[in-house]
Amino acid sequence: MPPRRTTHTDFTDQASTSLTEITSGSYRLPARFSQIKGIGIGNFFMSPKFTIGGLEWYIKCYPKGCYANDKGKYVSLYLSYASETEVCVTFEFCLLDQLGNTVTSLRSRNTHTFRRHGKYRGWSKFIKRDDFEKYIRDDHFEIICGVTIISPKGLAEPNRSLIVVPPSDLPEQLGQLLGSKEGADITFVVGEDIFYAHKLVLALRSPVFKAELFGSMKENHAEKISIEDMEPIVFKALLHFIYTDSLLEGKELTSGVDGLDAQATLTIMMQHLLVAADRYALERLKLMCQEELSKNISAATVATTLALAEQHNFPQLKAICLEFATTQDNYFQMTSTDGYKHLILSCPSILKEIEEKQSITTFAEQADDISHDHGFSLLKLFLCNSSKK
Numbered sequence: 373m374p375p376r377r378t379t380h381t382d383f384t385d386q387a388s389t390s391l392t393e394i395t396s397g398s399y400r401l402p403a404r405f406s407q408i409k410g411i412g413i414g415n416f417f418m419s420p421k422f423t424i425g426g427l428e429w430y431i432k433c434y435p436k437g438c439y440a441n442d443k444g445k446y447v448s449l450y451l452s453y454a455s456e457t458e459v460c461v462t463f464e465f466c467l468l469d470q471l472g473n474t475v476t477s478l479r480s481r482n483t484h485t486f487r488r489h490g491k492y493r494g495w496s497k498f499i500k501r502d503d504f505e506k507y508i509r510d511d512h513f514e515i516i517c518g519v520t521i522i523s524p525k526g527l528a529e530p531n532r533s534l535i536v537v538p539p540s541d542l543p544e545q546l547g548q549l550l551g552s553k554e555g556a557d558i559t560f561v562v563g564e565d566i567f568y569a570h571k572l573v574l575a576l577r578s579p580v581f582k583a584e585l586f587g588s589m590k591e592n593h594a595e596k597i598s599i600e601d602m603e604p605i606v607f608k609a610l611l612h613f614i615y616t617d618s619l620l621e622g623k624e625l626t627s628g629v630d631g632l633d634a635q636a637t638l639t640i641m642m643q644h645l646l647v648a649a650d651r652y653a654l655e656r657l658k659l660m661c662q663e664e665l666s667k668n669i670s671a672a673t674v675a676t677t678l679a680l681a682e683q684h685n686f687p688q689l690k691a692i693c694l695e696f697a698t699t700q701d702n703y704f705q706m707t708s709t710d711g712y713k714h715l716i717l718s719c720p721s722i723l724k725e726i727e728e729k730q731s732i733t734t735f736a737e738q739a740d741d742i743s744h745d746h747g748f749s750l751l752k753l754f755l756c757n758s759s760k761k
Contacts, residue, residue, distance in 0.1 A: 394535065396520040397424035401431055403515065405508045411435045413444045421454050425521040428454035433515065438496055447504050450494030451517060453486040460485050460522045467499060468514040469507045469688075473659055475499070483522050503667065506692055543616040546573070550615040558585065559596040565604035569611060577614045580652045606644045613649075613657045619664070639665065639673045643680050650684050662689045669696045671705035675712040682719045698729040 399422040408417055416438070419431040434448035451463050464479035476499050484493045507513065549555070549570070556568035575582035584597070599607055605627075609620040619625075625645075626637040646661035665677050666689060674697050681690035697706055703726070706712050715722060 394521060394537070395425040396518065398516055398518045399424070399429070399431070401515040401517070403513055404511045405505075405513060406511050408433075408435045413437055413440055413442075416448075418452075424519045425459075427457065427459060427521070429517075429519060430454055431515060431517055432492060432494075436501060442497070445501055446497040447499050447501055448494070448496045449498040449515070450492040451519065452490065452492035454489055456489055458485065458487045461519055462522060463493070463517065463519045465494070465498065466516040466518075467504070467507075468516065469509060469512075471509075472514075475507045475513075475663070476503075506666070506695065509688075543618065546615040547612070549573075550611060557595065560599055560607065561596060562599045562602060562604045562607045565608075567604075567607060567611060574614060578652045578654055602648060603644060606641065606648050609641070609645050610648050610652065610654075610657075613654065613660075617656070619660060635668060635670070636672060639668055639670075639677070642668075643677060646680065646686075647684065658686075662686060665689060666692045669693065671702050672709055673711065674702065675706050675709055675715040678722065679711070679715045679719050682722060694725060694729050698726055700730075703730070 399419070401419045411417060411434075413436045414434070415436075416432045416434045418433075421428045421430050423429075430452050432450040432452050436444040437446040438448040449465050451465075453459075460483050462480050462483055464477060466477040467475040469475055478495055478498060480493070486493075504513075553568040556570055558569050558571050558574070560567040560569065571581075571585045575585050605625065609625055612618070612620045622634075622638050625641045626634055642661050642664045646658060646665065649657035649661055669677065669692065674693050678690060678693040678697060680686070681693055696702055
Protein backbone atom coordinates (compact mmCIF):
# COMPACT_ATOMS: atom_id res chain seq x y z
CA MET A 373 0.00 0.00 0.00
CA PRO A 374 1.45 3.42 -0.96
CA PRO A 375 2.55 5.68 1.91
CA ARG A 376 0.02 8.27 3.02
CA ARG A 377 2.40 11.21 3.19
CA THR A 378 1.03 14.11 1.18
CA THR A 379 2.00 17.42 -0.32
CA HIS A 380 -1.02 19.60 -1.10
CA THR A 381 -1.26 21.64 -4.29
CA ASP A 382 -4.28 23.74 -5.26
CA PHE A 383 -5.84 23.21 -8.68
CA THR A 384 -9.03 24.44 -10.32
CA ASP A 385 -12.03 22.13 -10.06
CA GLN A 386 -13.37 21.23 -13.51
CA ALA A 387 -15.70 18.25 -12.97
CA SER A 388 -18.47 17.01 -15.22
CA THR A 389 -21.31 15.13 -13.53
CA SER A 390 -24.37 13.05 -14.23
CA LEU A 391 -26.97 11.66 -11.85
CA THR A 392 -28.32 8.63 -13.74
CA GLU A 393 -28.29 5.19 -12.13
CA ILE A 394 -25.51 4.00 -14.40
CA THR A 395 -23.43 6.98 -15.27
CA SER A 396 -20.05 8.17 -16.37
CA GLY A 397 -18.20 11.42 -16.15
CA SER A 398 -14.75 12.91 -16.36
CA TYR A 399 -12.58 15.32 -14.43
CA ARG A 400 -9.77 17.44 -15.85
CA LEU A 401 -6.84 18.27 -13.59
CA PRO A 402 -4.55 20.94 -15.09
CA ALA A 403 -1.18 21.26 -13.37
CA ARG A 404 2.16 22.99 -13.58
CA PHE A 405 5.32 20.95 -13.33
CA SER A 406 7.06 23.67 -11.31
CA GLN A 407 4.45 23.15 -8.57
CA ILE A 408 5.07 19.42 -8.15
CA LYS A 409 8.70 18.77 -9.22
CA GLY A 410 9.95 19.06 -5.63
CA ILE A 411 7.64 16.33 -4.32
CA GLY A 412 9.77 13.36 -3.29
CA ILE A 413 9.38 9.60 -3.52
CA GLY A 414 6.38 8.35 -1.55
CA ASN A 415 4.75 11.79 -1.42
CA PHE A 416 1.68 12.75 -3.38
CA PHE A 417 -0.51 15.71 -4.25
CA MET A 418 -4.30 15.51 -4.38
CA SER A 419 -6.83 17.10 -6.68
CA PRO A 420 -9.86 18.86 -5.23
CA LYS A 421 -12.84 16.57 -4.68
CA PHE A 422 -15.04 16.14 -7.74
CA THR A 423 -18.46 14.57 -8.19
CA ILE A 424 -19.50 11.88 -10.66
CA GLY A 425 -22.80 10.03 -10.31
CA GLY A 426 -23.58 11.83 -7.05
CA LEU A 427 -20.43 10.38 -5.46
CA GLU A 428 -17.23 12.18 -4.50
CA TRP A 429 -13.76 11.29 -5.78
CA TYR A 430 -10.27 12.74 -5.95
CA ILE A 431 -6.99 11.98 -7.72
CA LYS A 432 -3.76 11.09 -5.92
CA CYS A 433 -0.57 11.56 -7.94
CA TYR A 434 2.92 10.53 -6.80
CA PRO A 435 5.24 12.47 -9.17
CA LYS A 436 8.23 10.28 -8.23
CA GLY A 437 6.34 7.07 -7.49
CA CYS A 438 4.83 5.65 -4.34
CA TYR A 439 7.40 2.91 -3.66
CA ALA A 440 11.01 3.50 -2.62
CA ASN A 441 12.13 0.38 -4.51
CA ASP A 442 11.24 2.06 -7.81
CA LYS A 443 13.85 4.78 -7.05
CA GLY A 444 11.76 7.62 -8.43
CA LYS A 445 11.66 6.17 -11.94
CA TYR A 446 7.85 6.19 -12.28
CA VAL A 447 4.83 8.44 -11.80
CA SER A 448 2.07 6.73 -9.77
CA LEU A 449 -1.58 7.66 -10.27
CA TYR A 450 -4.63 6.59 -8.22
CA LEU A 451 -8.37 7.23 -8.11
CA SER A 452 -9.50 7.71 -4.50
CA TYR A 453 -13.04 7.42 -3.12
CA ALA A 454 -14.47 10.11 -0.86
CA SER A 455 -18.01 8.77 -0.24
CA GLU A 456 -19.41 5.94 1.90
CA THR A 457 -21.85 4.18 -0.47
CA GLU A 458 -20.52 0.90 -1.90
CA VAL A 459 -20.09 1.25 -5.65
CA CYS A 460 -18.60 -0.72 -8.56
CA VAL A 461 -16.75 1.23 -11.24
CA THR A 462 -14.31 1.13 -14.11
CA PHE A 463 -11.97 4.04 -14.63
CA GLU A 464 -9.15 5.36 -16.78
CA PHE A 465 -6.47 8.03 -16.69
CA CYS A 466 -5.09 10.03 -19.61
CA LEU A 467 -2.04 12.28 -19.50
CA LEU A 468 -2.13 15.21 -21.94
CA ASP A 469 0.65 17.54 -23.04
CA GLN A 470 0.22 21.31 -23.34
CA LEU A 471 -1.29 20.93 -26.85
CA GLY A 472 -3.99 18.58 -25.60
CA ASN A 473 -2.40 15.52 -27.20
CA THR A 474 -2.65 12.22 -25.34
CA VAL A 475 0.77 11.17 -24.04
CA THR A 476 -0.40 7.94 -22.45
CA SER A 477 -3.61 6.43 -21.11
CA LEU A 478 -4.51 3.37 -19.04
CA ARG A 479 -7.94 1.86 -18.43
CA SER A 480 -8.86 -0.59 -15.67
CA ARG A 481 -9.32 -4.08 -17.10
CA ASN A 482 -11.78 -5.16 -14.41
CA THR A 483 -14.61 -3.66 -12.39
CA HIS A 484 -13.44 -2.39 -9.00
CA THR A 485 -15.56 -2.12 -5.85
CA PHE A 486 -15.08 0.93 -3.64
CA ARG A 487 -16.68 0.20 -0.25
CA ARG A 488 -15.53 3.06 1.94
CA HIS A 489 -14.01 6.50 2.08
CA GLY A 490 -10.27 6.48 1.38
CA LYS A 491 -10.26 3.38 -0.83
CA TYR A 492 -8.13 3.88 -3.94
CA ARG A 493 -7.11 2.04 -7.08
CA GLY A 494 -4.69 2.83 -9.88
CA TRP A 495 -1.20 2.26 -11.18
CA SER A 496 2.12 2.49 -9.36
CA LYS A 497 3.90 2.61 -12.74
CA PHE A 498 1.57 4.80 -14.77
CA ILE A 499 4.42 6.30 -16.83
CA LYS A 500 8.19 6.46 -16.55
CA ARG A 501 9.32 9.68 -14.91
CA ASP A 502 11.78 10.39 -17.74
CA ASP A 503 9.05 9.96 -20.37
CA PHE A 504 6.72 12.15 -18.31
CA GLU A 505 9.22 14.99 -18.22
CA LYS A 506 9.90 14.77 -21.98
CA TYR A 507 6.32 15.75 -22.76
CA ILE A 508 6.19 18.79 -20.47
CA ARG A 509 6.39 22.03 -22.40
CA ASP A 510 5.86 25.52 -21.01
CA ASP A 511 5.57 23.97 -17.52
CA HIS A 512 2.10 22.54 -18.31
CA PHE A 513 0.49 19.11 -18.27
CA GLU A 514 -3.01 17.81 -17.66
CA ILE A 515 -4.53 14.63 -16.25
CA ILE A 516 -8.00 13.45 -17.24
CA CYS A 517 -9.80 10.88 -15.09
CA GLY A 518 -12.84 9.09 -16.47
CA VAL A 519 -15.15 7.10 -14.17
CA THR A 520 -17.99 4.78 -15.21
CA ILE A 521 -20.32 3.59 -12.44
CA ILE A 522 -21.47 0.07 -13.24
CA SER A 523 -23.57 -0.91 -10.24
CA PRO A 524 -24.07 1.84 -7.67
CA LYS A 525 -25.34 -0.30 -4.79
CA GLY A 526 -27.69 1.61 -2.57
CA LEU A 527 -28.43 4.25 -5.21
CA ALA A 528 -30.80 2.26 -7.39
CA GLU A 529 -34.36 1.53 -6.35
CA PRO A 530 -34.95 -1.90 -4.73
CA ASN A 531 -35.47 -4.85 -7.11
CA ARG A 532 -34.75 -2.77 -10.18
CA SER A 533 -32.47 -4.49 -12.68
CA LEU A 534 -29.56 -2.42 -13.89
CA ILE A 535 -29.06 -2.11 -17.64
CA VAL A 536 -25.37 -2.24 -18.46
CA VAL A 537 -24.36 -0.70 -21.78
CA PRO A 538 -21.29 -2.44 -23.23
CA PRO A 539 -18.50 -0.42 -24.83
CA SER A 540 -18.76 0.35 -28.53
CA ASP A 541 -17.62 -2.39 -30.89
CA LEU A 542 -17.74 -0.14 -33.96
CA PRO A 543 -13.96 -0.33 -34.60
CA GLU A 544 -14.09 -4.15 -34.48
CA GLN A 545 -17.06 -4.20 -36.88
CA LEU A 546 -15.35 -1.87 -39.33
CA GLY A 547 -12.22 -3.99 -39.10
CA GLN A 548 -14.29 -7.04 -40.01
CA LEU A 549 -15.78 -5.11 -42.94
CA LEU A 550 -12.29 -4.35 -44.22
CA GLY A 551 -11.24 -7.97 -43.89
CA SER A 552 -14.37 -9.38 -45.53
CA LYS A 553 -14.14 -7.06 -48.58
CA GLU A 554 -17.94 -7.00 -48.58
CA GLY A 555 -19.27 -3.97 -50.46
CA ALA A 556 -15.76 -2.82 -51.42
CA ASP A 557 -15.83 -0.34 -54.31
CA ILE A 558 -12.17 0.65 -54.67
CA THR A 559 -9.03 -1.40 -55.29
CA PHE A 560 -5.46 -0.40 -54.47
CA VAL A 561 -2.39 -1.95 -56.06
CA VAL A 562 0.67 -1.64 -53.82
CA GLY A 563 3.71 -3.45 -55.16
CA GLU A 564 2.51 -6.97 -55.87
CA ASP A 565 -0.35 -6.82 -53.34
CA ILE A 566 -3.98 -5.83 -53.88
CA PHE A 567 -6.18 -4.21 -51.22
CA TYR A 568 -9.94 -3.67 -51.26
CA ALA A 569 -11.65 -0.82 -49.45
CA HIS A 570 -14.69 1.44 -49.31
CA LYS A 571 -14.57 4.96 -50.73
CA LEU A 572 -16.88 6.50 -48.16
CA VAL A 573 -14.87 5.17 -45.22
CA LEU A 574 -11.62 6.42 -46.74
CA ALA A 575 -13.08 9.84 -47.55
CA LEU A 576 -14.56 10.19 -44.08
CA ARG A 577 -11.20 9.54 -42.41
CA SER A 578 -8.72 11.22 -44.77
CA PRO A 579 -9.11 14.59 -46.54
CA VAL A 580 -6.53 13.42 -49.08
CA PHE A 581 -8.54 10.31 -49.95
CA LYS A 582 -11.65 12.49 -50.08
CA ALA A 583 -10.04 14.75 -52.67
CA GLU A 584 -8.70 11.80 -54.65
CA LEU A 585 -11.96 9.86 -54.70
CA PHE A 586 -14.64 12.57 -54.78
CA GLY A 587 -12.94 15.93 -55.36
CA SER A 588 -11.02 17.63 -58.13
CA MET A 589 -8.20 15.06 -57.91
CA LYS A 590 -10.40 12.10 -58.94
CA GLU A 591 -9.39 10.38 -62.17
CA ASN A 592 -12.28 9.38 -64.42
CA HIS A 593 -14.12 7.52 -61.66
CA ALA A 594 -11.19 5.09 -61.39
CA GLU A 595 -11.93 1.98 -59.34
CA LYS A 596 -8.28 0.87 -59.20
CA ILE A 597 -5.48 3.07 -57.89
CA SER A 598 -1.76 2.30 -57.84
CA ILE A 599 0.13 3.45 -54.74
CA GLU A 600 3.76 4.32 -55.39
CA ASP A 601 6.64 4.64 -52.94
CA MET A 602 5.01 2.60 -50.17
CA GLU A 603 5.51 -0.94 -48.91
CA PRO A 604 2.41 -3.19 -48.90
CA ILE A 605 2.67 -3.85 -45.15
CA VAL A 606 2.71 -0.09 -44.50
CA PHE A 607 -0.40 0.46 -46.62
CA LYS A 608 -2.06 -2.45 -44.82
CA ALA A 609 -1.31 -0.77 -41.48
CA LEU A 610 -2.66 2.52 -42.88
CA LEU A 611 -5.97 0.90 -43.85
CA HIS A 612 -6.13 -0.89 -40.50
CA PHE A 613 -5.94 2.44 -38.69
CA ILE A 614 -8.49 4.10 -40.98
CA TYR A 615 -11.04 1.38 -40.21
CA THR A 616 -10.26 0.58 -36.56
CA ASP A 617 -8.57 3.74 -35.20
CA SER A 618 -5.77 1.53 -33.83
CA LEU A 619 -2.28 0.40 -34.77
CA LEU A 620 -1.63 -2.92 -36.41
CA GLU A 621 -0.21 -5.52 -34.03
CA GLY A 622 3.57 -5.27 -33.77
CA LYS A 623 4.18 -8.89 -34.76
CA GLU A 624 2.08 -8.50 -37.90
CA LEU A 625 3.74 -5.20 -38.76
CA THR A 626 7.24 -6.71 -38.57
CA SER A 627 6.49 -10.11 -40.11
CA GLY A 628 8.55 -10.99 -43.17
CA VAL A 629 11.42 -8.62 -42.31
CA ASP A 630 14.71 -10.46 -41.79
CA GLY A 631 18.14 -9.41 -40.58
CA LEU A 632 17.10 -7.01 -37.79
CA ASP A 633 15.95 -7.45 -34.23
CA ALA A 634 12.23 -6.99 -33.56
CA GLN A 635 12.56 -3.55 -31.95
CA ALA A 636 14.69 -2.11 -34.76
CA THR A 637 12.28 -3.52 -37.33
CA LEU A 638 9.29 -2.05 -35.51
CA THR A 639 10.99 1.36 -35.41
CA ILE A 640 11.61 1.26 -39.17
CA MET A 641 7.99 0.29 -39.82
CA MET A 642 6.75 3.10 -37.56
CA GLN A 643 8.92 5.56 -39.45
CA HIS A 644 7.39 4.45 -42.76
CA LEU A 645 3.89 4.52 -41.29
CA LEU A 646 4.46 8.05 -39.99
CA VAL A 647 5.41 9.19 -43.50
CA ALA A 648 2.26 7.50 -44.87
CA ALA A 649 0.11 9.16 -42.19
CA ASP A 650 1.57 12.53 -43.14
CA ARG A 651 0.91 11.82 -46.82
CA TYR A 652 -2.78 11.17 -46.16
CA ALA A 653 -3.24 13.82 -43.43
CA LEU A 654 -4.16 11.34 -40.69
CA GLU A 655 -3.39 13.54 -37.70
CA ARG A 656 -4.18 11.02 -34.95
CA LEU A 657 -2.09 8.33 -36.61
CA LYS A 658 0.82 10.78 -36.89
CA LEU A 659 0.69 11.35 -33.15
CA MET A 660 0.43 7.62 -32.41
CA CYS A 661 3.48 6.87 -34.57
CA GLN A 662 5.47 9.69 -32.98
CA GLU A 663 4.55 8.37 -29.54
CA GLU A 664 5.80 4.87 -30.43
CA LEU A 665 9.01 6.23 -31.94
CA SER A 666 9.71 8.49 -28.96
CA LYS A 667 9.23 5.60 -26.52
CA ASN A 668 11.71 3.37 -28.38
CA ILE A 669 14.55 5.71 -29.27
CA SER A 670 17.98 4.08 -29.30
CA ALA A 671 21.45 5.07 -30.48
CA ALA A 672 20.96 2.79 -33.47
CA THR A 673 17.74 4.48 -34.66
CA VAL A 674 17.76 8.05 -33.36
CA ALA A 675 19.56 9.49 -36.42
CA THR A 676 16.99 8.21 -38.92
CA THR A 677 14.11 9.28 -36.69
CA LEU A 678 15.68 12.72 -36.29
CA ALA A 679 16.07 13.10 -40.07
CA LEU A 680 12.45 12.08 -40.53
CA ALA A 681 11.26 14.58 -37.92
CA GLU A 682 13.26 17.37 -39.57
CA GLN A 683 12.16 16.61 -43.15
CA HIS A 684 8.46 16.23 -42.30
CA ASN A 685 8.27 18.99 -39.69
CA PHE A 686 7.51 17.09 -36.51
CA PRO A 687 8.99 19.54 -33.95
CA GLN A 688 8.06 17.62 -30.81
CA LEU A 689 9.58 14.36 -32.08
CA LYS A 690 12.64 16.29 -33.23
CA ALA A 691 13.11 17.84 -29.79
CA ILE A 692 12.91 14.43 -28.10
CA CYS A 693 15.47 13.00 -30.55
CA LEU A 694 17.84 15.91 -30.01
CA GLU A 695 17.56 15.53 -26.26
CA PHE A 696 18.53 11.87 -26.57
CA ALA A 697 21.22 12.34 -29.23
CA THR A 698 23.11 15.11 -27.53
CA THR A 699 24.10 13.20 -24.43
CA GLN A 700 27.75 12.26 -24.84
CA ASP A 701 27.43 8.46 -24.81
CA ASN A 702 24.42 8.40 -27.11
CA TYR A 703 26.04 10.88 -29.48
CA PHE A 704 29.21 8.85 -30.06
CA GLN A 705 27.23 5.64 -30.52
CA MET A 706 24.94 7.40 -32.99
CA THR A 707 27.85 8.67 -35.14
CA SER A 708 28.93 5.11 -35.95
CA THR A 709 25.59 4.23 -37.60
CA ASP A 710 24.59 4.39 -41.26
CA GLY A 711 21.60 6.45 -40.17
CA TYR A 712 23.96 9.21 -39.03
CA LYS A 713 25.61 9.35 -42.46
CA HIS A 714 22.14 9.74 -43.95
CA LEU A 715 21.31 12.45 -41.41
CA ILE A 716 24.32 14.65 -42.23
CA LEU A 717 23.72 14.29 -45.98
CA SER A 718 19.99 14.99 -45.88
CA CYS A 719 19.85 17.48 -42.98
CA PRO A 720 23.29 19.12 -42.56
CA SER A 721 21.82 21.95 -40.47
CA ILE A 722 21.16 19.41 -37.72
CA LEU A 723 24.91 19.40 -37.01
CA LYS A 724 24.68 23.02 -35.89
CA GLU A 725 21.67 22.28 -33.69
CA ILE A 726 23.46 19.36 -32.07
CA GLU A 727 26.47 21.57 -31.44
CA GLU A 728 24.32 24.23 -29.81
CA LYS A 729 22.48 21.62 -27.76
CA GLN A 730 25.68 20.08 -26.53
CA SER A 731 27.44 23.42 -25.99
CA ILE A 732 30.70 21.76 -26.98
CA THR A 733 33.19 24.14 -28.54
CA THR A 734 35.34 21.34 -29.92
CA PHE A 735 32.56 19.88 -32.04
CA ALA A 736 34.42 20.51 -35.31
CA GLU A 737 37.47 18.51 -34.23
CA GLN A 738 35.28 15.65 -33.01
CA ALA A 739 33.40 15.62 -36.30
CA ASP A 740 36.66 15.43 -38.29
CA ASP A 741 37.87 12.52 -36.16
CA ILE A 742 34.62 10.64 -36.62
CA SER A 743 34.64 11.19 -40.39
CA HIS A 744 37.96 9.40 -41.01
CA ASP A 745 36.27 6.00 -41.35
CA HIS A 746 34.07 7.17 -44.20
CA GLY A 747 36.54 9.51 -45.90
CA PHE A 748 35.18 13.03 -45.48
CA SER A 749 34.91 15.83 -42.97
CA LEU A 750 31.45 16.34 -41.51
CA LEU A 751 32.20 19.98 -40.87
CA LYS A 752 33.36 20.52 -44.45
CA LEU A 753 30.22 18.81 -45.70
CA PHE A 754 28.12 21.11 -43.54
CA LEU A 755 29.96 24.24 -44.82
CA CYS A 756 29.72 23.04 -48.41
CA ASN A 757 25.97 22.51 -48.19
CA SER A 758 25.53 25.86 -46.47
CA SER A 759 27.46 27.70 -49.22
CA LYS A 760 25.28 26.14 -51.90
CA LYS A 761 22.28 27.77 -50.31
